[in-house]
Structure formats: structure tokens, C-alpha cells
């Protein structure tokens with residue numbers, strides 16, 4: 001059997017999830033990993049019998065590969081994607097696309113016309129319960145959407161600095177913005193406000209709230225808070241005629257869909273591993289088994305544009321209009 005030669009840049013938490021999924025696939029060989037913390041890369045490389053590099057560009061410039069996973073923090077995007085594109089190497093990149101909008105737009109510009117296969121880690125879209133919700137909403141469209149990311153402050157060192165992570169809205173709540181777009185369509189305008197952090201280096205706002213007007217005419221609000229001791233609610237609720245859909249995440253492999261009607265509620269629990277599903281889909285596209293990935297770079301850019309618009313509106317205090325026809329508005 002021909003094995004696809006893959007590598008991963010970044011060997012932290014989410015890289016671990018992808019590598020675990022990839023290592024269980026018989027037609028995949030993890031040939032190399034890279035991390036700016038070389039020891040970390042070496043430990044991971046030893047687990048998978050692969051080579052370790054102290055930086056991603058060296059890996060990209062020296063390894064023979066069929067695909068690469070880019071699992072670095074938001075501030076580290078740009079040069080890695082440019083190197084992959086220059087080599088014609090398909091890449092899977094974790095959300096968010098970058099800590100800002102212009103870096104992601106520049107990568108999308110470099111990708112334009114190359115035909116390169118890309119995929120982005122908006123894993124909720126791969127869930128069976130999300131598919132069920134999308135089918136229901138295709139018949140009775142969303143009228144009202146409310147989303148939540150109410151949680152603790154993540155412990156990774158780069159997260160509390162806005163310049164490094166992009167902030168909670170861009171880094172975390174982006175999953176909820178993406179799901180809202182997936183289920184209710186594009187957003188025409190966003191107005192947001194934020195609760196600033198106390199003065200100091202950890203400047204990611206303590207909380208934020210945004211009001212959305214969808215192109216369809218539906219309305220919505222999505223809020224973020226990072227001041228709790230643990231995850232309280234990571235969810236999207238959608239009101240459509242005669243029913244309410246509540247989709248929530250309790251862990252990477254623990255999701256729930258609650259369908260409420262006048263007669264009661266049906267609760268569907270999903271134990272699917274969406275990381276393994278999205279990785280397999282990307283590989284199957286490379287193998288010609290599946291026609292397209294669900295979330296290519298250009299589609300993720302539309303979600304990133306929305307999250308960045310919500311972030312900008314909260315900082316500037318003015319509404320931001322989005323061009324529904326083009327990402328990067």
C-alpha cells in the first residue's frame with residue numbers, strides 16, 4: 001500500500017489530537033514534526049518514529065511530503081503557509097487562520113488560482129448532529145440565533161495577549177461564528193461591545209457580545225466570556241418556526257443536539273471524533289476518493305472575516321458591514 005507522507009508543524013495540544021488520529025490510519029506515515037520548542041518536537045517524533053525539526057520552515061524545505069498540518073498559535077501564521085504554497089504542498093491548518101485579518105487575506109491571495117487542496121479545522125461542521133440540524137433548517141430556516149463561549153482563560157502562554165491569540169472572539173468563539181454561518185447563512189452587519197481587561201499584559205477582553213443581522217433577515221447574538229473556573233456553555237441555539245435547536249460542545253468528542261418543540265424535546269448525543277473525520281476527509285480528497293473538503297481556506301476566511309469584524313466593532317464601537325459576496329470585506 002502507498003502511504004501518504006505527512007508532517008505536522010507545532011506539537012502542542014491540537015497537534016496531539018491530529019497526530020493521534022493520523023497515526024491510526026494505515027495509509028498514513030508521519031515522517032516529521034517541528035516545533036520551535038525542539039525538545040517538544042523530539043518527544044513527539046520519538047512516539048511516531050518520525051524526524052524532529054526546531055522550526056517549521058526547515059521541515060517544509062527539506063522533507064518529501066504529500067501534505068502538512070499547521071497547528072501553530074494564531075500569531076505564527078504567514079511564512080509557513082507561504083512556504084507550503086511555494087512548494088505546491090496541500091495543507092490542513094487549524095483555526096483561526098491568523099491573529100489578524102490581513103495575514104489570512106494575504107495567504108488567500110497567494111492560494112488563488114493554484115488549485116491547491118487546503119482544509120481548516122472548523123471541526124463542528126463534521127459532526128453528525130450538525131448535519132441533522134442543517135437538514136432541519138433547510139426546511140424551516142433560522143429566525144434567531146444565540147451563541148455562547150463562556151469558559152475559563154486557556155492556559156497556553158500565548159492566549160491572554162490579543163496580539164498573539166487575536167483574542168477570545170477570534171481564537172475561540174470563531175467556532176460559534178462558523179456554525180452560525182453554516183446554519184443561518186452569511187452575516188450582513190455586526191455590532192459589538194466588550195468588557196476590557198484590567199491594565200496589564202493580559203489584554204484579551206474579559207467578555208464580549210455581538211449583535212448580528214444575517215443576509216436572510218434573521219437576527220442573532222453571540223457572546224464570549226473568559227472569567228470562569230471552567231467551561232460553562234459552548235453552544236449555538238437556533239430558533240426556527242415551531243422548533244428550537246441547541247447544539248453544544250462538552251469536549252472534542254462530546255457534542256449534543258437538543259431539538260425542542262411544543263411537545264417536548266429530543267436529545268441526540270454524539271461521541272464522534274470530528275478531528276479524525278476532518279483529517280480523513282482532507283486525505284481522501286488528496287487520494288481522489290472524495291471530491292472536496294467541507295471547509296477549504298476560502299470558506300474559513302469568510303468566518304475569520306466575520307470574527308475579526310466582531311472584534312473590530314467591539315474595539316471601535318461602530319457597526320461593521322460585511323460584503324456577503326466576498327470574503328475579506
Ligand SMILES: NC(=O)c1ccc[n+]([C@@H]2O[C@H](COP(=O)([O-])OP(=O)(O)OC[C@H]3O[C@@H](n4cnc5c(N)ncnc54)[C@H](O)[C@@H]3O)[C@@H](O)[C@H]2O)c1
Pocket residue numbers: 009010011012013014015034035036037040055056071072073074076094095096121122123156157171
Ligand atoms: N479545532 C479546535 O477545536 C482547536 C482546539 C485547540 C486549539 N486549536 C487551535 O490550534 C492552534 C494551536 O493551539 P494549541 O492549543 O495546540 O496550542 P499549544 O500552545 O498547545 O501548541 C502550539 C505549539 O506550536 C509551537 N509553535 C509556536 N510557534 C511556532 C512556529 N513558528 N513554528 C513551529 N512551532 C511553533 C509552540 O511551541 C507550541 O508547542 C491554535 O490556533 C488554536 O486555536 C484548535
